[in-house]
Amino acid sequence: MRLSTLALCVATLSGTFAPAVFANTPDAAKLTANVEQKVIEWRRDLHQHPELSNREFRTSKVIAQHLESLGLEVQTGVAHTGVVAILKGAKPGPLIGIRADMDALPVTEVVDLPFASKATDTYRGQTVGVMHACGHDTHVAMLMGVAENLVNAKDSLAGDVMFIFQPAEEGAPAGEEGGAELMLKEGLFAKRKPEQVFGMHVTSSLPTGVIGLRSGPAMASEDSFTITVKGRQTHGSRPWGGVDPIVASAQIINSVQTIISRQVDVTKAPAVVSFGAINGGIRSNIIPDEVELIGTIRTFDQDMRADIKVKLAEIAELSAKTLGATATTEIDAGYPVTVNNPELVAKMRPVIRSVVGEDNLIEPGLITGAEDFSYYALETPGLFYFLGVTPAGKDPATVASNHSPAFYVDESALKVGVQTMTQLALTALSAK
Known part of the structure; x- marks a missing residue:
């Protein structure tokens, strides 16, 4: 997940999880109980051996070996290191997809764990620590558990499941393609498109076991720009x-703020344009030739996203021109808005509630972080939800957030993730 602060509403955890009861479907709770310890062990192994985007070689091998042991059709090397497997149910029916992301971050872990990461790698020419600071190790482990659950329940499935283990959600290295966009480009959905696709992300912003699910736009689009x-x-x-590009840059920065405050309809959806870096000049008595401005755009509406890009380039060009300077804008298109299909959410919200209970299913606020699960949800109805991993006694508002070197996962939450995703799949592929 490309992260900003997760502004999630927090509910109180009751401490127990209501059993899921659906006619003619296997018991997801019992299935999950049988794989819970395996999931924890997989997670610890993956956590101790993290790998950066497009370099998830060991991770993909661990995944493929497990899926092959379950007797699934397995394809490796998708979008560099991705793994895809198909489970065929006993009865005919739709295909659904379930996705987990695999990559770690260039972060040096400071959490005191017996399985803490000591790994290092090269990132942008520098030697860096590598850590699963966003919880993708848990996503992989949970989906491995879900796969085992559904294989054990395949005689009751009216349809098929595509398990998608995706690399490079955090962004491909410079000069490379990767992630969900590349998987789709290589034909992930070309032969047969899932009728629904599901994804899950752990977050420290919620207590252990609390689920956050929002209908419609849920996470922002993300575009970076250089002026x-x-x-x-x-x-x-x-x-x-001469012509002062520093003064011109100041004019551009101030004028760009009017895009959000004066030029877009913020009653339709919120948006953010932020500058993160200003590079130019080296001495107090030299006015330089050039200044570079770097920033990000976040929106929750695709049309607004396109409009802001146009306005940004126009304002930069015209503001510079009034002072005799020039400004060129390059926009690196990032992830689209992550939209949860309203009909799918309405259908599946009671399913999740049956697992975690009324008090532990909340509707979070809009999240200005971005996710490339959004690409799948542009192709077919998608549902993406958040799983709280902050243990009792800790305040989710003050603990280390995702992407922090101190990010911590309460492993007791993993069974909730496995059970909810298993139940979603069983419900989507029930004979009824």
């Missing part, structure tokens, strides 16, 4: 002898 402002170098004591 190059060119002037003409001159001595700082003679500013009239």
Whole structure:
């Protein structure tokens, strides 16, 4: 997950989980109880051996070996290191997809665990620590458990399941393609498109076992931009002898703020344009030739997203021009808005509630972080939810967040994730 603060509403955990009761479907709770310890062991192994985006070689091998042991049709090397497996149910019916992301982050772990990561790798030319600081190790382990559950229940399935183990959710290395977009580009859904696709993400912003599910737009789109402002170098004591790109940059930064405050309908959906870096100049008495501005755009509406991009480039160009400078804008298109299909959410919300109970299913606020699960949900109805992993006695509002070197997962939450996803699949493929 490309992260910003997860502004999630927090509910009180009751401490027990209501059993799921659906006619003509296997008991997801019993299935999950049989794999719970395996899931924890897989998670610890993966946590101790994290791998960066598009480099998940060991991870994919662990996944493939398990799926093959279950007798599934397994394809490896998808979008570099992705793994895809198909489970055929006993009866004809739709195909559904379930996705887990695999990659870790260039973060040095500080959590004192017997299975803490000591791994290092090279990132942008530097040696860095590597850590599952966003919980993708748990996602992989839980989906491995769900796969085993559904194989054990396949005689009751009216339809098939596509298990998608996806690399590079955190973004492919510079100069490479990756993630959900590349999996789809390589034909993931070409032969047969799932009728529904499901995904889950752990978060420290919720107590252990609490589920956050929102209908409609749930997570923002993400686009990064670079504005190059060119002037003409001159001595700082003679500013009239050149064109000052620093002043022009200041004008651009101030004017861009009016896009959100004055030019888009924020009653339709919120949006954010933020500058994260300003690079230019080296001495107090030299006005440089060039300044670079770097920032991000976050929106919850695809049309608004496109409009903001146009306005950003226009404002940069015209603001610079009034001061005799030039400005060119390059936008690196990131992830689309993650939209949960309202009809699918309405159908499946009671299913999740049956597992966690009324008090432990909440509707979170909009999240300005981004997720490339959004690409799947553009192709077919999608449902993406959050699983709380902050243990009792800890305040989710103050604990280390996802992407922190101190990010911590309460492993007792994993059974909730496995059971909810298993029940969703059993319900989607029930004979009824």
